[in-house]
Amino acid sequence: MAGRLGRQVLASVLVNSVYAMKNYPVVLINTVLAPISFLVIVNFVSRGALLSQAIEGAFIMSMFSSGMGLQSDLSHLKNDFKIQDMVVSSPASPAAYVLGMALSEIVYSIPALVTLVVLMAVFVHPGAIQALELMAVMLMMFTTSVTLGFTLSTFTSDIVQSFAFSGLISTLFTTLPPVYYPITYIPLPFRYLAYLSPTTYAGEIAQSTTGLLQVSAVSVALAWVVLAAVTIIFGVIAVTKARWREV
Amino acid sequence: MTPDFESLEDGELVCHGLTKVYSDSQGKKALDGVSLSVKARGIFSLIGMNGAGKTTLVRILATQLEPTSGDAQLRGMDVVKDAKALRERIASIPQEARSIPWMTPMQTVVSYLLWRGIPYSEGKSRAIEALAKVGIEKQRDTLNRKLSGGQRRKVMVAAVLAADSDITFLDEPTTGLDPISRKELWKSLEELSKNHFLVLTTHYLEEAEQLADTIGILDQGRLAGMGTLDQLRGLVRHQYSIRLPAGVAVPEVKDGTVTRGREGQVQILTGEEEAYRLSGELLRAGARISVSRISLDDIFFHFVGEQGGN
Numbered sequence: 001m002a003g004r005l006g007r008q009v010l011a012s013v014l015v016n017s018v019y020a021m022k023n024y025p026v027v028l029i030n031t032v033l034a035p036i037s038f039l040v041i042v043n044f045v046s047r048g049a050l051l052s053q054a055i056e057g058a059f060i061m062s063m064f065s066s067g068m069g070l071q072s073d074l075s076h077l078k079n080d081f082k083i084q085d086m087v088v089s090s091p092a093s094p095a096a097y098v099l100g101m102a103l104s105e106i107v108y109s110i111p112a113l114v115t116l117v118v119l120m121a122v123f124v125h126p127g128a129i130q131a132l133e134l135m136a137v138m139l140m141m142f143t144t145s146v147t148l149g150f151t152l153s154t155f156t157s158d159i160v161q162s163f164a165f166s167g168l169i170s171t172l173f174t175t176l177p178p179v180y181y182p183i184t185y186i187p188l189p190f191r192y193l194a195y196l197s198p199t200t201y202a203g204e205i206a207q208s209t210t211g212l213l214q215v216s217a218v219s220v221a222l223a224w225v226v227l228a229a230v231t232i233i234f235g236v237i238a239v240t241k242a243r244w245r246e247v
Numbered sequence: 248m249t250p251d252f253e254s255l256e257d258g259e260l261v262c263h264g265l266t267k268v269y270s271d272s273q274g275k276k277a278l279d280g281v282s283l284s285v286k287a288r289g290i291f292s293l294i295g296m297n298g299a300g301k302t303t304l305v306r307i308l309a310t311q312l313e314p315t316s317g318d319a320q321l322r323g324m325d326v327v328k329d330a331k332a333l334r335e336r337i338a339s340i341p342q343e344a345r346s347i348p349w350m351t352p353m354q355t356v357v358s359y360l361l362w363r364g365i366p367y368s369e370g371k372s373r374a375i376e377a378l379a380k381v382g383i384e385k386q387r388d389t390l391n392r393k394l395s396g397g398q399r400r401k402v403m404v405a406a407v408l409a410a411d412s413d414i415t416f417l418d419e420p421t422t423g424l425d426p427i428s429r430k431e432l433w434k435s436l437e438e439l440s441k442n443h444f445l446v447l448t449t450h451y452l453e454e455a456e457q458l459a460d461t462i463g464i465l466d467q468g469r470l471a472g473m474g475t476l477d478q479l480r481g482l483v484r485h486q487y488s489i490r491l492p493a494g495v496a497v498p499e500v501k502d503g504t505v506t507r508g509r510e511g512q513v514q515i516l517t518g519e520e521e522a523y524r525l526s527g528e529l530l531r532a533g534a535r536i537s538v539s540r541i542s543l544d545d546i547f548f549h550f551v552g553e554q555g556g557n
Contacts, residue, residue: 003366004364007361007362007364007365007366007367008361008362008364010361010367011358011359011361011362012362014354014357014358014361015347015350015354015358019347019349019350019354019358020349023349023350023351023390024349077347080345081344081345081346081347082341082342082343082344082345083344083347085306085309085311085339085341085344086338086339086340086341086344086359086362086406087362088309088310088311088334089309089310089311089334089337089338089339089416090334090337090338090359090362090363090410091334091335091363091364092362092363092364097362245310245311245312245313245330246306246311246312246313247270247312247313
């Protein structure tokens with residue numbers, strides 16, 4: 001049974017990342033460029049003052065974008081190629097299909113993640129505990145965006161709608177919120193709006209863990225709770241509301 | 248006309264009052280109380296005009312779509328309640344399924360088999376065999392985007408051939424294929440149907456006539472007729488067709504229907520005796536005519552023409 005699940009997961013990884021990377025290597029450049037380019041801009045504009053925050057922000061954006069990439073990829077395979085219908089009429093479970101697709105997004109992001117890990121080691125140099133905390137935050141970000149992406153993909157009926165969702169959510173959750181810069185840079189009335197995005201909490205945890213932002217222990221604990229709750233809520237929505245078989 | 252299901256009652260594909268209303272269709276029924284029963288072996292072909300409900304019916308049977316009401320069983324398994332068990336035994340090529348451009352035919356078939364849980368090495372050997380069967384063994388490592396439309400369609404067919412499932416759903420698998428490729432594919436499907444049950448939808452009546460053991464005619468979401476070609480013929484009053492070119496004087500037809508084509512050609516549908524009498528009369532007058540038993544085209548137009556008002 002485990003072997004079978006492994007093969008089903010492997011199929012999704014091969015289709016959605018390995019074969020694309022192998023046959024069209026140019027796609028690798030895009031996965032690296034998107035998060036890094038914003039990092040470079042923030043670094044230049046802040047004259048290097050926000051380099052560490054920007055590296056952490058790029059990490060968060062990369063993880064969140066990976067999950068949102070799942071939304072457009074699933075939608076593309078479902079609506080344009082009808083591959084999902086072929087998989088539905090097969091022994092593969094939705095969990096195996098989505099797990100494989102989610103892993104494929106991570107595989108797709110490996111070049112960006114490796115680059116960011118190197119930058120983080122050189123410029124941020126987190127300790128072992130800090131690294132673990134950062135990994136936990138990134139994992140939560142990824143899980144949140146994957147479950148959100150899967151749910152949205154089951155409701156989108158064409159690729160234009162799918163790209164619109166993907167672009168909108170990426171902007172709202174990674175470009176605007178304070179992930180590349182500290183939340184203290186946002187004027188107070190607007191700061192409350194930033195807290196509507198889960199990436200704000202991820203940024204706050206990452207920045208406070210590495211000493212880039214001074215916030216109280218209560219605030220950090222609260223950020224963890226909110227992040228965990230959002231992850232669980234999106235997970236529950238994905239399991240209960242996403243549609244494998246159309247109605 | 249009520250289809251005659253008497254001889255097919257012990258079938259293993261059974262639908263009872265299957266109805267589908269899509270949420271965005273303002274109440275229009277894509278399927279309207281379809282009931283049928285057919286032996287789950289050989290090829291069962293669904294024919295009908297665009298929007299007749301063929302794809303909706305196939306998607307429900309292939310566990311991709313939930314019916315609004317009614318139920319369906321395949322080999323005793325309910326398509327909704329037993330979907331998990333049923334999916335172990337079915338494979339499907341949706342109507343607009345396309346091979347992914349950044350993959351090769353080999354990668355396409357192997358990935359599909361991996362999704363089905365088949366080990367990689369076995370999948371590779373099955374893929375080689377299936378791609379050869381559909382005639383694209385030489386292109387197996389070429390990117391799908393570089394293949395012709397017909398070849399890309401064949402890649403999808405190769406995937407379900409390689410799956411070797413008990414029951415295979417093919418929704419218009421030969422659309423877009425040239426006549427030679429289509430006939431090559433027919434051979435593969437005929438071969439596959441010896442040990443498997445295929446549910447095939449098609450626009451090509453010739454294809455259904457050539458391949459199907461049982462034919463279902465759908466019209467505006469309803470089952471207008473079903474049976475073997477001979478059973479369907481039996482449901483039509485006139486069994487013989489006489490075709491005359493334009494300009495030939497049509498003799499008086501005592502029992503039958505006369506249809507005139509746009510360019511003046513004439514078709515007479517009639518019974519055996521009257522066909523014999525009329526053809527004798529026409530031949531004596533020196534007319535060049537063709538006489539045959541009614542084809543699936545005639546049967547189709549009989550059902551859809553009468554009930555669909557077309």
